[in-house]
Amino acid sequence: MIAPQRNHVRSYRATLGDMSSSPWSTPPSTPWSTPPLAGGPEGADALRPLLGTVLDALRDGATARGGPLPPGGPGAVTAHLRDALADVLPDKGTGAEEALRTLVTALAHGAADPAHPHCAAHLHTPPLAVAAAADLAASALNPSLDSWDQAPAASTLEALVTRALATETHPTGPAPDALVTTGGTESNQLALLLAREHHGPTLQTVCGANAHHSLHRAAWLLGLPQPVTVPAPHGTLDLAALDAVLTDLRGPLLVTATAGTTDTGSIDPLPEIADLCDRHGATLHVDAAYGGPLLFSETRRHLLTGLNRARTVTLDLHKLGWQPVAAGLLAVPDTALLDALGHTAPYLNPDDDTRAGLPDLLGRSYRTSRRPDVLKIAVTLRALGRTGLGHLVDQVCDAAARLADQIDEDPRLDLYERPTLSTVLFRPTGATDHTVATTRRDLLTRGHAVLGRAHAGGRLWLKATLLNPHTTPDDLRELLALVEGSTTR
Numbered sequence: 311m312i313a314p315q316r317n318h319v320r321s322y323r324a325t326l327g328d329m330s331s332s333p334w335s336t337p338p339s340t341p342w343s344t345p346p347l348a349g350g351p352e353g354a355d356a357l358r359p360l361l362g363t364v365l366d367a368l369r370d371g372a373t374a375r376g377g378p379l380p381p382g383g384p385g386a387v388t389a390h391l392r393d394a395l396a397d398v399l400p401d402k403g404t405g406a407e408e409a410l411r412t413l414v415t416a417l418a419h420g421a422a423d424p425a426h427p428h429c430a431a432h433l434h435t436p437p438l439a440v441a442a443a444a445d446l447a448a449s450a451l452n453p454s455l456d457s458w459d460q461a462p463a464a465s466t467l468e469a470l471v472t473r474a475l476a477t478e479t480h481p482t483g484p485a486p487d488a489l490v491t492t493g494g495t496e497s498n499q500l501a502l503l504l505a506r507e508h509h510g511p512t513l514q515t516v517c518g519a520n521a522h523h524s525l526h527r528a529a530w531l532l533g534l535p536q537p538v539t540v541p542a543p544h545g546t547l548d549l550a551a552l553d554a555v556l557t558d559l560r561g562p563l564l565v566t567a568t569a570g571t572t573d574t575g576s577i578d579p580l581p582e583i584a585d586l587c588d589r590h591g592a593t594l595h596v597d598a599a600y601g602g603p604l605l606f607s608e609t610r611r612h613l614l615t616g617l618n619r620a621r622t623v624t625l626d627l628h629k630l631g632w633q634p635v636a637a638g639l640l641a642v643p644d645t646a647l648l649d650a651l652g653h654t655a656p657y658l659n660p661d662d663d664t665r666a667g668l669p670d671l672l673g674r675s676y677r678t679s680r681r682p683d684v685l686k687i688a689v690t691l692r693a694l695g696r697t698g699l700g701h702l703v704d705q706v707c708d709a710a711a712r713l714a715d716q717i718d719e720d721p722r723l724d725l726y727e728r729p730t731l732s733t734v735l736f737r738p739t740g741a742t743d744h745t746v747a748t749t750r751r752d753l754l755t756r757g758h759a760v761l762g763r764a765h766a767g768g769r770l771w772l773k774a775t776l777l778n779p780h781t782t783p784d785d786l787r788e789l790l791a792l793v794e795g796s797t798t799r
């Protein structure tokens with residue numbers, strides 16, 4: 311078989327012009343040489359010098375930036391990047407070294423860098439070096455988790471890690487399991503999809519006013535009725551209002567609670583919500599995209615009591631898990647609950663392959679080609695252990711408590727409430743909402759700080775979401791000084 315194929319390639323190539331005698335070598339007259347690959351025994355040696363270039367560019371870009379983000383706002387950043395890039399698709403390539411140096415330096419220079427202690431707007435995590443290094447291996451090997459013959463070991467690793475993590479959320483489940491997702495958005499959508507497949511298309515979702523916007527989009531995308539929203543006047547779902555809504559509604563119900571809200575980091579009262587679900591025959595989903603990793607903390611895991619009573623749990627290790635995006639999970643107490651996702655494509659999981667013992671992976675996602683995001687997660691879990699991860703969780707939550715103390719002690723600043731997780735809302739005393747909004751934009755465009763914003767208690771607040779375990783009390787004092795300086799300018 312082999313010889314005719316090669317002959318065929320040779321004759322095909324020959325028709326293209328002056329190819330040399332071997333179909334795989336290039337004519338000496340052209341400067342082109344086929345770029346090296348990342349995999350195989352030679353891949354590492356091809357990557358090594360390029361990595362040196364990448365790492366130098368990361369350092370140079372971050373040094374040139376000097377702060378949490380580049381100054382000047384979108385206009386300045388766009389101009390800088392346009393200059394660096396010049397021609398997106400040049401006729402003649404510049405070569406790997408130059409392309410990496412130019413673009414990685416420009417991107418690092420123009421980054422909002424969550425590794426800077428004053429970049430604290432969103433659930434935008436500073437990835438651990440060990441996780442980023444593991445992600446490089448995922449890119450080099452490029453296993454794709456849609457069939458076993460593209461990912462023999464990666465699929466086993468995913469099975470082992472997802473079971474172990476689901477055992478954290480559902481320790482008493484009959485067969486805990488989890489799907490790896492691109493994040494909370496996909497996990498929430500899968501949760502609604504599984505509930506719809508179980509209960510039918512009349513399924514009514516009930517969520518708090520504090521719930522993540524992705525739940526509304528998921529209902530829209532899945533053709534479900536729009537969620538009924540229950541008030542959350544103090545940042546958490548109001549139990550009496552939930553009881554009333556569940557009493558009024560007819561038909562199958564899915565209640566979604568949040569463990570770690572995006573605006574305030576609050577945790578809904580999970581045991582009481584689970585009791586109400588039991589009483590009204592509703593299914594419970596918990597969106598623990600933010601708060602889930604409290605499970606690793608000895609001193610804080612009690613805050614998630616009741617999580618195990620959810621039929622589906624959203625986790626997001628690219629938040630309090632210090633993974634590069636993407637690292638989402640949807641955990642269930644019983645792997646059978648995932649059966650609805652089962653799907654056959656004859657070229658990926660034919661029945662005879664499955665009967666012969668090849669794992670059937672298509673039902674592990676609704677994506678087809680899929681990165682082994684589980685590798686960086688597995689490496690991090692092993693490198694840090696439960697204790698190490700729990701310690702990181704405690705560090706950022708303790709930093710938030712310290713920031714709240716500093717705000718409390720400062721008569722020029724108002725604190726919204728004591729933080730539950732690592733989110734702190736505050737505002738300059740006596741400021742209008744307009745001043746709060748312009749203060750945030752001013753810090754942003756001057757390149758001084760990246761803070762978020764949130765509406766709570768009828769007012770607009772500045773939001774600091776602390777995810778950097780290296781942040782010191784002095785960093786926090788400087789952050790507050792920047793806010794005060796910006797407000798009084």
Ligand SMILES: *Cc1c(COP(=O)(O)O)cnc(C)c1O
Nearest residue numbers: 493494495496522572597599600
């Ligand atoms: C971040 C977040 C999401 C969305 O997760 P992505 O990873 O951004 O898709 C959903 N729910 C909550 C509570 C979140 O904090």
